[in-house]
Amino acid sequence: LLLTWRGIRIFPESIPWIGRQEEYLSRLRACAREIFAGLESLKAGYDKYSIQGQCFVLPDAGFRPQVMIPPEHIRWFSELPETILAAHGPLREIVGIPYLVPTMDMKHDMYIMDVVRKELTRNLGRLQPDVFYDLKESVDSLLGTDQENWRHIPLYETMQETLFKSSNRVFVGSPLCRNNVFLHSLATFANLLGIGAVFVGELLPLVLKPVFGYMLALPIYIAQALALRYLVPEIKQRMANIRRKRSDPAFDWNEPKDMLMWIVIAAMDRQDPKADRPEMIAHGLLFLMLGGIHTSIMTSVNVLLDLLSSPPEFAYYSRLREEADVVFAKSEDWENQASLAKLTYTDSAIRESLRMSPVITRTGFRVVKKKDGLDMPNGEKIPRGAWLAVPSARVHYDERFYPKAQLYEPFRFVPTAVKDPAEFEVTTDSKNLGEHDSTASKQRRYQGLSTASETYLAFGYGRHSCPGRWFVALQLKLLVAYIVSHYDIERLDCRPLNRIIGTHVVPPPVTVKVRRREGR
Numbered sequence: 043l044l045l046t047w048r049g050i051r052i053f054p055e056s057i058p059w060i061g062r063q064e065e066y067l068s069r070l071r072a073c074a075r076e077i078f079a080g081l082e083s084l085k086a087g088y089d090k091y092s093i094q095g096q097c098f099v100l101p102d103a104g105f106r107p108q109v110m111i112p113p114e115h116i117r118w119f120s121e122l123p124e125t126i127l128a129a130h131g132p133l134r135e136i137v138g139i140p141y142l143v144p145t146m147d148m149k150h151d152m153y154i155m156d157v158v159r160k161e162l163t164r165n166l167g168r169l170q171p172d173v174f175y176d177l178k179e180s181v182d183s184l185l186g187t188d189q190e191n192w193r194h195i196p197l198y199e200t201m202q203e204t205l206f207k208s209s210n211r212v213f214v215g216s217p218l219c220r221n222n223v224f225l226h227s228l229a230t231f232a233n234l235l236g237i238g239a240v241f242v243g244e245l246l247p248l249v250l251k252p253v254f255g256y257m258l259a260l261p262i263y264i265a266q267a268l269a270l271r272y273l274v275p276e277i278k279q280r281m282a283n284i285r286r287k288r289s290d291p292a293f294d295w296n297e298p299k300d301m302l303m304w305i306v307i308a309a310m311d312r313q314d315p316k317a318d319r320p321e322m323i324a325h326g327l328l329f330l331m332l333g334g335i336h337t338s339i340m341t342s343v344n345v346l347l348d349l350l351s352s353p354p355e356f357a358y359y360s361r362l363r364e365e366a367d368v369v370f371a372k373s374e375d376w377e378n379q380a381s382l383a384k385l386t387y388t389d390s391a392i393r394e395s396l397r398m399s400p401v402i403t404r405t406g407f408r409v410v411k412k413k414d415g416l417d418m419p420n421g422e423k424i425p426r427g428a429w430l431a432v433p434s435a436r437v438h439y440d441e442r443f444y445p446k447a448q449l450y451e452p453f454r455f456v457p458t459a460v461k462d463p464a465e466f467e468v469t470t471d472s473k474n475l476g477e478h479d480s481t482a483s484k485q486r487r488y489q490g491l492s493t494a495s496e497t498y499l500a501f502g503y504g505r506h507s508c509p510g511r512w513f514v515a516l517q518l519k520l521l522v523a524y525i526v527s528h529y530d531i532e533r534l535d536c537r538p539l540n541r542i543i544g545t546h547v548v549p550p551p552v553t554v555k556v557r558r559r560e561g562r
């Protein structure tokens with residue numbers, strides 16, 4: 043109770059609160075109202091303060107209010123060292139790790155971010171054929187191959203099954219990605235932890251987190267233990283093989299090319315005796331999969347909902363189909379990384395859906411670590427222990443950066459000078475990390491879906507921005523291009539609205555009618 047009380051009283055009076063009224067226990071009540079506020083407070087605070095370059099305190103349903111950083115200061119904010127602003131603590135708390143998975147020690151997992159950033163991104167070209175054939179297999183079976191009759195499919199579940207399978211191939215490789223018991227326990231673990239993260243991590247006050255968290259911890263533990271029963275022996279086997287190969291180069295072993303392998307190698311090469319314990323490696327991988335898979339599923343659903351509910355006269359769906367037909371004229375083009383760089387319109391459509399529906403409403407959660415507090419650019423001081431974040435969902439609707447920001451314009455990011463997509467190639471080079479293509483007027487420098495900037499925050503920004511985004515670009519572009527070029531999908535009359543739960547932007551459950559395109 044005391045910690046909750048301190049959390050809401052920590053901010054200096056000079057920083058304005060949004061949604062706080064003249065009433066008894068005003069801060070506490072402002073936080074309680076957030077449970078049903080959706081995006082309203084964030085919107086009101088952004089329009090009143092962020093637009094003027096000012097910070098404000100956003101009340102929080104979990105009684106962890108945060109100072110919202112205005113766009114002018116996002117770059118400064120993201121460049122501050124961990125000794126001043128730390129990301130690790132808020133992440134653990136937001137996901138509810140101490141209560142939901144008390145056995146998970148994340149202190150030794152930070153090297154995994156580097157593995158994703160470097161190894162996964164470096165190997166994208168090599169992974170593409172496998173990713174494509176897995177996606178194709180799932181889509182063909184779930185959406186069907188009947189060219190005459192329409193099939194009703196639940197969009198979320200279909201994307202979930204498709205992306206879960208294809209991501210697992212990349213994360214754990216064969217034979218685990220074909221092991222149904224492992225996949226089922228992994229999916230249960232991910233779903234339970236996902237639900238727990240929202241309710242325990244985000245919506246409950248600190249005092250109630252242990253009560254409900256430990257109740258959910260048991261089923262999570264069982265699902266996790268089942269997944270670990272397969273994952274840990276696989277890790278042990280790979281570690282043994284790596285040791286043997288290192289001592290005997292003649293040892294005949296075909297080294298797998300997947301995330302698990304790169305993480306095992308990185309863990310063994312570290313000088314941290316805790317990091318290379320198979321259980322630790324398995325925990326790290328599970329956590330990574332949890333964050334990586336659901337975000338991609340939600341994004342793919344949003345992309346399709348946006349396209350299907352767009353005005354028919356703009357024919358966006360057909361435009362993407364034309365592009366895919368040209369780029370993937372031959373079947374081997376699906377395996378070629380150069381083809382993806384030509385999918386300018388598809389790339390832009392996914393980026394636009396992520397602009398309008400980023401998976402979280404705020405990003406870059408940090409806690410002030412510096413003993414004597416954080417000095418803000420305007421001279422304000424934020425005390426140690428206070429939380430800060432960036433109002434990403436509202437920056438994306440700021441008319442200064444996105445003209446007609448309320449409008450869905452899937453080709454908004456295609457450089458205006460480019461008439462023919464073949465003239466322009468999207469760069470997905472990870473060296474472009476942090477490239478600043480912040481405003482519409484700078485569109486000529488557009489670097490593709492995975493480019494993060496102070497005004498495009500779907501993947502965060504700076505040191506802790508999403509290291510999986512180059513992989514996401516590959517996976518989602520293949521998926522969207524394959525669907526639009528092989529399926530007719532019946533239009534939706536209007537865009538079913540996303541729901542805001544905690545900081546999450548959750549697409550609604552929608553059933554759509556699909557039919558295989560003639561001649562495919």
Ligand code: HEM
Pocket residue numbers: 129154155158162330333334335337338341401402405406407499500501502503505506507508509510511513514
């Ligand atoms: C459409 C899909 C995805 C979206 C929208 C997304 C978005 C994000 C966002 C907003 C952050 C937080 C950045 C911050 O705190 O400032 C993040 C972090 C992260 N993401 Fe993703 N992500 C996606 C897919 C993935 C995938 C597929 C992986 C793994 C392969 C992944 C791995 C990570 C990791 C490890 C972090 C933590 C980075 C750190 O703290 O240094 N993400 N992501």
